[in-house]
Amino acid sequence: MIKKRCLLIAIVIIAILLFSGCSHDMDKSKKSVINQLNLQGNMELKYARNFNVDYYRGGYSLISISDGSKYLVVPEDQDIPTDIDEDITVLKQPINNIYLVATSAMCLFDALDSLDAISLSGTKAEDWYIENARTAMESSNIIYAGKYNIPDYELIMSNNCNLAIESTMINHTPEVKDKLKELGIPVLIDQSSYESHPLGRTEWIKLYGLLTGKESEAKQLFDEQSNYIDKLKGQEKTDKTVAFFYISSSGNAIARKSGDYVTRMIELAGGNYIFDHLGNPESATSTVTLEMEEFYATAKNADFIIYNSTIDGELSSIEELVGKNSLLKDFKAVQNNNVWCTSKNMFQETTQFGLMISDIGRMLTDDDRNLTELNFMYKLPSVDEEKPNERK
């Protein structure tokens, strides 16, 4: 009886040992892994830290992603080198049948006007906020291939998909990743959400530009945004503080963790995020839940409030905001009429981050009372104009 029990435990332990192998590869960055090719240089990256591109003579490029995966992009007219390391995936151009799951990448493809390279999507037509994406799906240029965790493999295969661009969610369903690889479809996991600098996210457009053969367009679009930041670099940092949050249905305040790309945008614009060390830098999530009282204690003295309406819907007045929780009435920003609200797609249009940062900058520095509309935010009006302006 006891023997049987021990045997059972032994079996289970052995099974776990045999099967476990967390697939996090240690990133051993070797300089030249490919022997036949000659290294020529690498892609200039200003803010992005999660990918790297090495250029080789002949038009070959080696992409290294921070999760350890490597991809060799082979131009259309070139041969695939024979002696390649096992851990490098070959992507032969043209890459024109992409299965796109990472929604943040869609807007980059759209900006590059490369939607035709995408043939399958993990999101349904009606769920896209990007117009072009929605129309492409409605006219069946892009087909819905099922939810990311139970995709329709047959559909993907029959469309001769040559690359799957997944979001980090795929790490939660490793069997899908395994299956796609088994079927011969290369998987690239978009790590832009791990970029701490907001423009680092935008810079991923260069990666997708490389894949679709539109490198120069990508560089141009990036530089445009980068210029906004450069302009702001000259300015002095203000001492204004900003609180960025929304109120959840359970009555809590959901704020961004310190160091997250939204808070970085505020910093880059010259402001200060009201929370200093909020959240756990190690964890993968970007939001932190706070109870209203706790939130009130720290944030009530913020000079500005930017309300995140992308989750709950746009607000129309300060009164509507206060209606969510009466404690908000005492907030300095509310009393001084400095409450702004994000327009629907702020923080999602990756290609406009520079402009967004300059928006925030204007909010912080422009004293014009009549300034109520910016590109991505609008000032929340007070229905009651007789509201007294108390200064603390």
Place this chain on the structure above:
Amino acid sequence: MNTKYFFNTKKLTVGYNGKPLIKDIEINLKKGQILTLIGPNGSGKSTILKSITKHLKSICGTIYIDNKSIENMSNKDMAQKVAVVLTDRLKTELMTCKDVVATGRYPYTGMLGILSKEDNIQVRNAMELVNTWELRNRDFTEISDGQRQRILLARAICQNPEIIVLDEPTSFLDIHYELELLNILRTLAEERGITVIMSLHELDMAQKVSDLVMCVKGEYITHIGTPKEIFQKELISKLYDLSNGSYNPLFGSFEMERPKGVPKVFVIAEDGTGIAEYRTLQKKRIPFVTGILHKNDIDYQLAQDLASEVFFEKSFEPISEETFQSTLKRMQSCPIVINCLETYGELNIKNKALYEMALRQGKKNLESATML
């Protein structure tokens, strides 16, 4: 080494969870004998039976079957030696009666339990012995209680055991099936030499069917012996704590409580005529005196249990004058008389005189006790 006993126990102590219930049980049974356990509810009869079948671990002592201790017997050996019929109601699913009986052959079938031709013959024989062969294809849950008990007995029989243990096998049966079952047991014991150990509530049946009877009460076995030795008035009364009734060993029956109080009724009876009156008076809780009966008369047995006072004469003797006079004297204090006799014979002619005396004394004469 007891070579002449087939089944015996030595200093057997049984109980649950290490707590002894009954200690130092010594049973000695020859092959083909029937042992019945009697005793009040909860006295431990089932405990003893469960210990014998190894359903319960005995606390100490040894049980021997054919001089081998059952401690050392494997499950398979036990299965081939001892078969049981339990009281629990079986909840089977989609099993025919034949299926149920066929499970008795398991100790003899191969690994997958498939029945051989020989096994099927055994099953048929067992079912025919208990008159259930015609039920073989009926679903086990759809037959009556009596039939079910017989099927379970057939199952035990085709297990070809040397001992059959039954726990209150007649509890759910009416008298027809009870007699039938016990008859079959007797046949098994006589013709096949199967030793039977069972517990029964029905004392009259126990008296009739057993070779040995064991009384289970308290911490020790109070008595074990032949029915003749056990079924005595005091023994049974004590065993079952009969304060509210009495036991008649001759009939093997129980009577209800004797009416209390000063008797006002005198019943003249004999030859079985008094029985109905005695019972009616008992039901109405009316104390009475009766006489003059002969000791070998059947009314005498009942009168002993129910009447406040009985006047009797020695068996085979005509009623003496002495007896007559004392009866008469006693009758005087009873205002009511009931005469059950219609005819008189040589030996009890004095009862007629007794009756006429009662009438002359102006006693209230009732036809029957029901009028009271």
Place this chain on the structure above:
Amino acid sequence: MKENNDKNYIRYIITLTVLIILFAVLILLNIKLGSVDVSVKDIIDILFHRRGNETNYNILWKVRLPRIMASIILGGALALSGFLLQTFFNNPIAGPYVLGISSGSKMMVALVMITILSRYHSVSSASLIAAAFAGAILSMGFVLIISRRVQSVSMLIVCGVMIGYICSAITDIMITFADDANIVNLHNWSLGSFSGTSWRDVGVMASVVLPTSLIVFLMSKPIGAYQLGEGYAKNMGVNIKLFRIMLVLLSSFLCACVTAFAGPISFVGIAVPHLVKSFLRTSKPLIATPLCFLGGSVFCLGCDLIARTLFAPVELSVSTVSSIFGVPIVIYIMLRKRVQ
């Protein structure tokens, strides 16, 4: 007697034949149907001559066939597990998950997701499978420990349910404190699916389920004895203590395997044994065990076919389909029984 035996045999043969026919038909349908249309000629070429259009080849060999194998093996395992537990507990609503196994699996999967994902940002599918398996065995282990101290068998169901509740509660606590991102897929895991099965998975499944099922078949005799209750089974020579343990072990192994690879799939374990037994009109383990396995395979093949083709490319969860189709069937059977 002979003609009744014959009647029984005829019944068994008919049931077996019907099941085999359904089995073959469903396999063929599963091979043929899917999001992509593959012609019959192509199918024959791909399957038997190992040649053909590469995409179709891969679709058949790498997507459809492994799924079919998984449905067969895991469906059979579930049905068998349910049969064992229904016999053991003498309770018609007992099913493979009555001992709290799915809650145990879910708890371990949640634990692995939370600890490994938050640290390493990714986890291998093998470790999730191992976690689910370990969780199932863990809850089974608890039930076994308690069963040693408990006399009546129905108390085991209570234990199983209680352990299920505790595991669910612990899982809920973990969910509360975990980052949403890490456990977002826990709900999806709980829905149950055969999607993404690979041949390697099939190999592992087969090596667990097939030997276990064989052992169950070889235990037909003690199981049959057990159908009369523990009192009689003991008298017929069955070692009750060992038998109880074996039964819990075997049924849990089968169920753990299913949960590990496909997530919890409800209802198959309860419905299929009922259906099979009512067609066979017997519960003799020698006949019922192989036919329950076959019945379970057939049922799952059918449910998976519907789950993946009905709303393609959206895939329903197999659990959902099995419940929706299973419940009316069982109710119909029950009503027919009552009328008789």
